[in-house]
Amino acid sequence: MQANYKICDFDDELAQQGAFIRRYEYLMWEQATPEVAGTNWEWEARDVGASLGMSDQAVLNRFLAVYTLQQMPKLMAVFRRYWHLDMRRILAISSALNFVEDAEAYDEALADFLTPRVENEDIPSPRKIRAFIAGLVEVPTPVEEEDQIWTRSNGDGRVAIGVITSTATAELIRQTLREKSASSERPLGELFLELIGGKVTINVYENTAGKLCRASGARFSHVEATWLREQAARRLLQRDEATNAYRFTPRMRAYIAGRDGHCRYPGCQVPEYACDIDHVVEFDRGGATSPTNAQMLCRRHHNLKTTKQVQCQIDEHAAVTWQLGQHSVTTLPGGPIPP
Numbered sequence: 001m002q003a004n005y006k007i008c009d010f011d012d013e014l015a016q017q018g019a020f021i022r023r024y025e026y027l028m029w030e031q032a033t034p035e036v037a038g039t040n041w042e043w044e045a046r047d048v049g050a051s052l053g054m055s056d057q058a059v060l061n062r063f064l065a066v067y068t069l070q071q072m073p074k075l076m077a078v079f080r081r082y083w084h085l086d087m088r089r090i091l092a093i094s095s096a097l098n099f100v101e102d103a104e105a106y107d108e109a110l111a112d113f114l115t116p117r118v119e120n121e122d123i124p125s126p127r128k129i130r131a132f133i134a135g136l137v138e139v140p141t142p143v144e145e146e147d148q149i150w151t152r153s154n155g156d157g158r159v160a161i162g163v164i165t166s167t168a169t170a171e172l173i174r175q176t177l178r179e180k181s182a183s184s185e186r187p188l189g190e191l192f193l194e195l196i197g198g199k200v201t202i203n204v205y206e207n208t209a210g211k212l213c214r215a216s217g218a219r220f221s222h223v224e225a226t227w228l229r230e231q232a233a234r235r236l237l238q239r240d241e242a243t244n245a246y247r248f249t250p251r252m253r254a255y256i257a258g259r260d261g262h263c264r265y266p267g268c269q270v271p272e273y274a275c276d277i278d279h280v281v282e283f284d285r286g287g288a289t290s291p292t293n294a295q296m297l298c299r300r301h302h303n304l305k306t307t308k309q310v311q312c313q314i315d316e317h318a319a320v321t322w323q324l325g326q327h328s329v330t331t332l333p334g335g336p337i338p339p
């Protein structure tokens with residue numbers, strides 16, 4: 001019997017279709033990836049992103065993945081024989097090797113790791129591939145970057161909250177919560193809230209169907225919605241509010257966040273709470289501080305616009321049209337408030 005991955009099984013029609021898609025997708029990216037020397041990857045990424053409806057970061061990651069793979073001839077030969085690596089696995093390889101200078105030094109080990117040994121072998125998951133590479137390379141010194149917070153819905157009405165911070169801070173938070181929960185019957189979420197202290201205002205929106213939701217459009221459970229309706233102070237938000245000041249008022253921010261839901265740059269899904277409000281026509285060029293001249297932009301895309309690398313316009317329905325290289329792309333607001 002011949003060693004092969006199950007997902008490459010020649011007698012399995014669906015597996016063969018999968019292999020075809022993996023091959024075709026890789027070849028598309030190989031063609032789209034620019035030469036390393038003499039091109040501006042950021043510009044190329046914007047062009048490719050416009051054609052495929054992807055953020056330029058997602059495109060850049062794929063350029064880098066193709067480039068990394070091309071530095072490893074042995075792995076490439078195995079890949080071209082089996083077409084067993086999908087984009088998730090290729091991205092896992094390239095991100096795990098991101099900080100090493102000589103990807104080719106890992107070529108032989110990876111080619112060997114990603115060659116099947118038995119018949120119908122299970123293909124290593126992206127996580128397993130990352131773990132394998134992590135076992136080969138030196139642990140990098142952490143980069144100095146700002147801490148971040150993220151949330152991820154479990155899809156069952158519960159949400160995971162995470163903080164990206166230094167190993168030491170994370171250990172402190174984990175240990176404090178563990179100690180608190182050991183001496184208390186109260187839920188971990190409540191203890192966490194007590195730990196971070198403070199009082200915040202959250203904006204909750206009523207969509208056109210009369211249901212409560214977040215600016216992202218995500219709904220609340222019936223129990224939560226009932227509780228929130230009891231607690232909430234109602235405000236009617238209006239699009240044509242304006243001020244002479246540079247700063248947007250909290251009411252305007254609530255409106256713009258609820259209208260846009262996330263960053264308005266094509267393909268970008270950074271949620272509104274991690275975004276800045278952008279004056280579409282700059283304030284010092286006469287642009288109004290009003291929702292009619294405002295959009296949510298993540299820091300990265302806000303900088304791109306502020307430094308005039310890209311241009312955009314907003315119309316009366318809050319549709320924003322971007323000029324990206326040779327392409328023009330329009331993004332529509334994605335939040336629960338109709339524009």
Ligand SMILES: [Zn+2]
Nearest residue numbers: 263268298301
């Ligand atoms: Zn963005």
